[in-house]
Amino acid sequence: MKKNNTQNEFSFRAHARKQFRHNKPAYISVYILIFLAIIAILAPLLANQKPLYIKYEGQRYFPAFSFKNNYVITKSDGSIENIQLDIADWKQMDHEKVIWAPVPYSPGKTDMLNTGYKGPGDAQLFKDKNGEIIEMPRRFRHILGTGSLGDDLMAGLIHGARISLTIGFISMTIAAIIGLLLGAIAGYFGDNRLVTTRGKFWAVVIGIFVGWFYAFQTRSYILQDAINASGFNLLFQLFLSLLIFVVIIIIFILLGKLVGKLPILNKRMFIPADTLISRTIEIFYAMPTFILILTIAAIARPSITNLMVIIGLTSWTGIARLTRAEFLRIRNLEYIQAARSLGLSELNIIVKHALPNGMAPALVSIAFGIASAILIESSLSFLGIGVPSDLVTWGSLVSDGRDKFSAWWLVLFPGLAIFITVTVYNLIGEGLRDALDPKQKK
Amino acid sequence: MGKYILKRILFFIPTLIVISLLAFIISINAPGDPLSRMVSATETSGEMGMNQTNTQNEENRWRTKLGLDLPVFYFSLTTRAAPDTLYKIYDENEKSALKRLIIEHGNWPHIAAWHSALKNLDKAITGISPDSTEINIFGRNAIADTINKLKINVNNLSSGYSDNLIKAILHEMKQNAAQLPFLEDIKEDIEKAELNYLAILQNESKYLNYIPSINFYKYNQYHRWIFGDGNWLTGRGSKDCAGLIRGDFGYSYETKLKVSDIIGERMKWSLFFTIISIFLAYLISLPIGLKAAAKKNSLFDRTSSVVLFVLYSMPTFWVATLLLMGFANTESLSIFPASGIQPVTGIPEDADFLEVIRLRLPYLILPTIAYTYSQLAFLSRITRVSALEVISQDYIRTARAKGLSDGKVLYKHVFRNTLLPIITVFSNVFPLAISGSVILETIFTIPGMGQQIFHAIQTNDYPVIIDVFTLTGVLTLVGYLFADILYAIADPRISYSNNQ
Numbered sequence: 001m002k003k004n005n006t007q008n009e010f011s012f013r014a015h016a017r018k019q020f021r022h023n024k025p026a027y028i029s030v031y032i033l034i035f036l037a038i039i040a041i042l043a044p045l046l047a048n049q050k051p052l053y054i055k056y057e058g059q060r061y062f063p064a065f066s067f068k069n070n071y072v073i074t075k076s077d078g079s080i081e082n083i084q085l086d087i088a089d090w091k092q093m094d095h096e097k098v099i100w101a102p103v104p105y106s107p108g109k110t111d112m113l114n115t116g117y118k119g120p121g122d123a124q125l126f127k128d129k130n131g132e133i134i135e136m137p138r139r140f141r142h143i144l145g146t147g148s149l150g151d152d153l154m155a156g157l158i159h160g161a162r163i164s165l166t167i168g169f170i171s172m173t174i175a176a177i178i179g180l181l182l183g184a185i186a187g188y189f190g191d192n193r194l195v196t197t198r199g200k201f202w203a204v205v206i207g208i209f210v211g212w213f214y215a216f217q218t219r220s221y222i223l224q225d226a227i228n229a230s231g232f233n234l235l236f237q238l239f240l241s242l243l244i245f246v247v248i249i250i251i252f253i254l255l256g257k258l259v260g261k262l263p264i265l266n267k268r269m270f271i272p273a274d275t276l277i278s279r280t281i282e283i284f285y286a287m288p289t290f291i292l293i294l295t296i297a298a299i300a301r302p303s304i305t306n307l308m309v310i311i312g313l314t315s316w317t318g319i320a321r322l323t324r325a326e327f328l329r330i331r332n333l334e335y336i337q338a339a340r341s342l343g344l345s346e347l348n349i350i351v352k353h354a355l356p357n358g359m360a361p362a363l364v365s366i367a368f369g370i371a372s373a374i375l376i377e378s379s380l381s382f383l384g385i386g387v388p389s390d391l392v393t394w395g396s397l398v399s400d401g402r403d404k405f406s407a408w409w410l411v412l413f414p415g416l417a418i419f420i421t422v423t424v425y426n427l428i429g430e431g432l433r434d435a436l437d438p439k440q441k442k
Numbered sequence: 443m444g445k446y447i448l449k450r451i452l453f454f455i456p457t458l459i460v461i462s463l464l465a466f467i468i469s470i471n472a473p474g475d476p477l478s479r480m481v482s483a484t485e486t487s488g489e490m491g492m493n494q495t496n497t498q499n500e501e502n503r504w505r506t507k508l509g510l511d512l513p514v515f516y517f518s519l520t521t522r523a524a525p526d527t528l529y530k531i532y533d534e535n536e537k538s539a540l541k542r543l544i545i546e547h548g549n550w551p552h553i554a555a556w557h558s559a560l561k562n563l564d565k566a567i568t569g570i571s572p573d574s575t576e577i578n579i580f581g582r583n584a585i586a587d588t589i590n591k592l593k594i595n596v597n598n599l600s601s602g603y604s605d606n607l608i609k610a611i612l613h614e615m616k617q618n619a620a621q622l623p624f625l626e627d628i629k630e631d632i633e634k635a636e637l638n639y640l641a642i643l644q645n646e647s648k649y650l651n652y653i654p655s656i657n658f659y660k661y662n663q664y665h666r667w668i669f670g671d672g673n674w675l676t677g678r679g680s681k682d683c684a685g686l687i688r689g690d691f692g693y694s695y696e697t698k699l700k701v702s703d704i705i706g707e708r709m710k711w712s713l714f715f716t717i718i719s720i721f722l723a724y725l726i727s728l729p730i731g732l733k734a735a736a737k738k739n740s741l742f743d744r745t746s747s748v749v750l751f752v753l754y755s756m757p758t759f760w761v762a763t764l765l766l767m768g769f770a771n772t773e774s775l776s777i778f779p780a781s782g783i784q785p786v787t788g789i790p791e792d793a794d795f796l797e798v799i800r801l802r803l804p805y806l807i808l809p810t811i812a813y814t815y816s817q818l819a820f821l822s823r824i825t826r827v828s829a830l831e832v833i834s835q836d837y838i839r840t841a842r843a844k845g846l847s848d849g850k851v852l853y854k855h856v857f858r859n860t861l862l863p864i865i866t867v868f869s870n871v872f873p874l875a876i877s878g879s880v881i882l883e884t885i886f887t888i889p890g891m892g893q894q895i896f897h898a899i900q901t902n903d904y905p906v907i908i909d910v911f912t913l914t915g916v917l918t919l920v921g922y923l924f925a926d927i928l929y930a931i932a933d934p935r936i937s938y939s940n941n942q
Contacts, residue, residue, distance in 0.1 A: 213654045217519060221545050283457045286922075287464075288877050288914040291895060295907055298899045299472050375757055379881055382759045383896065395759075402763055402885070405771040405780075415760035423755040 019435035026431020047103035047155035105152035115150035174312025179319025186277035187327025199265030200256035207252025215245035297386025367429030465908035523650035526657035535601035542603035572624035711890035719813035731825025754819035869921035
């Protein structure tokens, strides 16, 4: 009897998982994605000009794993050799034993002998231990060719995976946090559930104003100095500013509670959360996001971190919209009503009960969002905006190939890499959408 | 309906305010000084040998013309210690030094006095005129050197804020003045400046920095950008700028041309490619989508889905570069030219229409393909999905039941209702026409809006960027409204009247 019962019990989650597994392209995509992620994580071990292990002058070293800048080696004849890890000619060293990374090159590092676009099939040159220039031995061939500076394409591809996947992941994490939060608030509270008193409302508004003033305005020069000094100091000063901000707001919230008991100020007030957030989303839809990203990326100091933040801050709207719709539905369901009548706090209900069930549509949007974030990043680095010029990304590799049309490998392979990654995310998104669509229940 | 449209247009206003504000904030915080660029642009364009005062005058002229002598926004949040007239100091270094002094000492009246004492000192140094005996003793060059050095010192003083630095420079200047007789005249000014500086140190009021203060400015840069420098509503009395709402977009920093002229010149190519590509995309994707939907899960459906999906995931810049490599490659297959929209020699003026087309066509084909493909995949997918939805409706079954042929059902009954979601795509024409495609136009070097925007971003030409940004916002909103009205016309079930 009991067994029967569990069989009849319908679990949407189990059903969705099953549906997703039946979707072959999506399922395979997940494996490709895991493969890409492994490549990205292991990139420094897969493509590195520093050997993984080397035995030199009787001593053992692990240059690829080392955090040092240089080795000081006392040779057998008493002389001292200083090896700078990142610029040393490892391949010409008279080593006793060595283990190379699968691709014995680092991205963006010049190979003087193979500059000027050497194709995968072209003759490549190599300088051996005796300093003689010979034909490239098979082990050291640039498998996929080189770019204008003789930089190895394969190494660029492997390290580019790291950047693309990180950008996609982090920027969408930022977008998801904003989108889920705002969408949940808009959907759950609607226009007439977020109730406060007049006194509390104005106290918070004034609190934000005052907090801003003391946390950022009066400290603006301290922060500016910290930005110029950069590093740990900046983080510390920012943290301090935020701390001041939060403390002031908390003080004002407490104050608001008191003030909210006074006559006139104790009148109830509805905060139209849904209208405010929906309007904001509409504004974002009307904005030319790519131009916005392009402009901010051009103004800000070129850095991957900045890019991730910019992309994240501009692409949360889809997630928020879907979450809002889902929360509008969920908030009237019985289990939420039950939780409310039990007297749980609203925050508790949203985070513990509604969010786990309301996240599903956002997942689809996140998968597609990662794909488009990767596209945006590669477009930006193709245009050469917002990405440090010495950083090798898939987009910058294609851009290098644009200068010389006969260097087809520089356009084909990085483009394929972008294409595969984007397709994989799109397929996963499709698969999620089909799996989570209740209409498709069979 | 009219009421609905009016309501929608009223809703534009807050959205546009936010978008224009965002654009404005970006342009205000952008690096680079537009004035020095505009003035140096004049210098190189002919009038050589412009001296310093001339440059200054020119700078002042452009400053008023661009409205940069105004406060930034309607209000500013500052501290009690800071004056509300700080925006009138134009030199960025001086301004930040003053702000720094205010933060450190908090007594604006004394700081202002110090600032003006430095100005006087600078003037006095310029006015030094050594007599002939002095020139004989010290030599003309040495005197010029000393004066130059003094000027640099004053400059360092007015852009410096560190206590040690200021004291050291003042001390050095005083020693100089004591030793060299021809500096007799400025001795007094140096002492005055020093007294002023000491006054700052003696009368500190740091606590003022912790008292907030809000200043309001009725007439400011944002107001001027939007409403012009005349009456905000009627535009009467405006001189340099009629305001964005009256179609005056201001001047480009880069070329000094009116932004509206630039947009007018550049827009036609973006518009051309947008319209052609959307038209072609519709032409190709509608039959594909319909056919795929009509024979769901057939071989055609599956292959077309896969192909379109692949197309959809390909980055545009990659496809465009591949096209160029494949068909405009001088080293292998060079069917089409690689860049531009016309032969380098230009188009002869007496060429007739057909001749113009013959000359231009090879340049247009690759960009058109690239433009079209990016729309194609998306459109077909939408068509398929919406056709599938329509096909499962009862009235289609009815149509089949009464014996209509498959083709007739498809093109007469399904097709019409499939059109609805596609209207949405059409509404993108407007914004695309003005913003163009940055990537495609850059790759194919098409002189359209996209390339212009990219160029503007690279050269910090902010008036162009913020105007295009805001205009694109307007046109997107108009596009949405347009699409909604088209919906109502195409589908009688949709109604925007109040009784929903």
